[in-house]
Amino acid sequence: MQIKLITAYSNLCSVILCVENVGVSALGNNLWHQAEFIEMALRIPNPILVNVGRVNANDWNIEEIIRALKDKIIAYHLTSFLLLDLHLEI
Numbered sequence: 001m002q003i004k005l006i007t008a009y010s011n012l013c014s015v016i017l018c019v020e021n022v023g024v025s026a027l028g029n030n031l032w033h034q035a036e037f038i039e040m041a042l043r044i045p046n047p048i049l050v051n052v053g054r055v056n057a058n059d060w061n062i063e064e065i066i067r068a069l070k071d072k073i074i075a076y077h078l079t080s081f082l083l084l085d086l087h088l089e090i
Contacts (some may be wrong), residue, residue, distance in 0.1 A: 003044055018074055020049040021065075024057045034060040038068045047074040 003019065010017035021037050023030035032040060037060075041048050048069050054077075055062050066073065 003046065007044070007046055016047065016074075018047045018049045019044065020077065021051050021054050021058075021060075024054065025059075026057070030058060034058070034065065038065065041069050041072055048072045049075045049077060051077040053077065053079065 007017050019041065021032065023032075031037075050062075050065060050069070050073055052062065054060075055065065
């Protein structure tokens, strides 16, 4: 699992590596379905960043994700600007 390797390296660098739900099913680049993401997130030691736009794009249940991962979520990516992911401050 690549996450283990990258996590080990981030630990050596004193960096907290969080894992984000990425990809869009309609574009064919989604890494996980909702149940797979939750299962993976509970299995790894890393904290979780929830991308709310991707949750909506993939028709996932945000309440279910929050309930299942409430103790692991450290951040939420709330919005993107049009088609660009600018990661602007709120």
